[in-house]
Amino acid sequence: MKHWVTEKLRCPDCLPKEIPLELINQREISGDIIDGELNCRVCGRTYPIKKGIAIVLPQKTARIKNGNNGYDAPIMLSAYLWSHFGDHMDDSRATDAYRIWSESLQSGGGDALDIGCAVGRLCFELSKTHERVIGVDTSTAFIAKAREIVSRKQLDFDLIVEGHLTQKRHLKFNNGWNFENVDFVVADAMALPFPQHDFASVAAINILEKVSDPLKHLTEVNRVLRADTSMFLFSDPFSWDPAFSRPERWLGGSKNGTPYCHRGIDTMRRLFAGEFEVFDPPLEIADQGEVSWKIRKTENLWEHITSQFLVGCRKMNSG
Ligand SMILES: C[S@@+](CC[C@H](N)C(=O)[O-])C[C@H]1O[C@@H](n2cnc3c(N)ncnc32)[C@H](O)[C@@H]1O
Structure with a gap:
């Protein structure tokens, strides 16, 4: 570190x-x-x-987390390295998702935080426009690989073809990423180890549906995001899954019975506007849309994902 x-x-x-x-x-x-x-x-x-x-990690998370499964599994490392850096591998099937996401977060100066950063691509992009960038994730395997890229400015890995069959991949990065000002830490989206109002930009991409308490995670975003002159990039496919969070905690996708029934993107708009007392001050929507994103698990197993995004901003405080 x-x-x-x-x-x-x-x-x-x-x-x-x-x-x-x-x-x-x-x-x-x-x-x-x-x-x-x-x-x-x-x-x-x-x-x-x-x-x-x-x-x-807080004690509770450290106890639950056990290595080499979930996002720490080797198949996930190969999958996410392809997802993040496939466009550098001359693979025509790669998406430009991270370019779109990073370009939506313009910096007015200050530091950036990417929550659930995986192997770091968004952080590298944000290093071109922000003073310092920190990526956090609960996967030690992802954070170790992201840090290896920072120190070597290169990436070597085994891309899974099928089962134990792999192909070597080697990439050299020389594209304006400011490696000196990027780092990665194993931390929990629901207990961010940072002070309040510290970051000018915060990103949370494809993580809301993966945490056990989505509202707690957003409360943490609010705490660490600057109260003015700041931006929050949120993106998610809203594929709620009881394996990650109990249905009563979902922020959408329920027929009735919770204040957040209906569609997740509508709940997010209401949260940005200040309802439910999560974002204080509220966030004005500066941009919104959909990003097509892919995860490649093996040569023949792909996930095609539509991630709906909102960019919220807090303007300069004139008082
Ligand atoms: C679907 S992936 C998205 C990764 C990345 N943001 C992207 O869009 O490419 C979800 C990520 O969130 C991480 N994650 C899950 N629960 C987390 C938590 N409580 N705190 C921090 N990261 C978490 C996973 O390890 C994984 O890297």
Whole structure:
């Protein structure tokens, strides 16, 4: 983890109290902390940094998360590396989803946060327009690969063809991404380890339906997003699934019985406008639409996804 990230970190177990974490026992190479610990002086919890990866998860999430399944599985790494960097592999089936998403977040200066960043493509794009960019995800495999891209400016991986058959892929990146100012941390979208009003831009793409408490995640977006001169890029296919969140917590897709029945995109518009007291101040819709996006799991197994997006902005406070 880069040294500059340390200044931003707050204890996820003490939220909503924002207690800075103290870096101890660190081994550092050229501003990159390779091993060490982040210590909370209030609750006494210690968050490890191992092989450059900081794991700043609240105790509850750390307990549930167990490696090598879900998004930590090798098939998901291959799938997401193709999804994020397929356009750099001269693959005509690749989409331009990340270009569209990143271009919708214009910076008026300040830092950006990508929540559920996977292997980092949006963060790399945002590094061209923002001062500093942090990507967070609960998958250690994704964060490790994203950090490897930062340090090597190259990507090597085994693209899954079928079963254990793979093909080597090698990419070199030399396209204006500001690697010095990007970093990645293992953290939870529902307990973001950052101070309030810290980010000029926040992105949450295709994650709302994947978290156990979607409203809590959006409350966290509101907390870390600047109260003025800021933007929130939200995108989701709204493919609600009880495997991720209980139906009573869905923000759409229910026939009745919850305040959020009906379509998810309509709930999001109401939330942006300030209903349900999540976004305060409210967000004005600056852009909206649909992005076609693909996940390639094997040579013959693809997911074609339509992700509906809204860009919300808070203007400069004239008072
Ligand atoms: C559908 S993928 C989308 C990834 C990326 N935003 C994109 O659009 O390419 C969902 C991502 O959210 C991450 N995720 C799931 N639950 C999370 C949580 N509670 N906190 C942070 N990340 C989470 C997963 O590991 C995965 O990378």
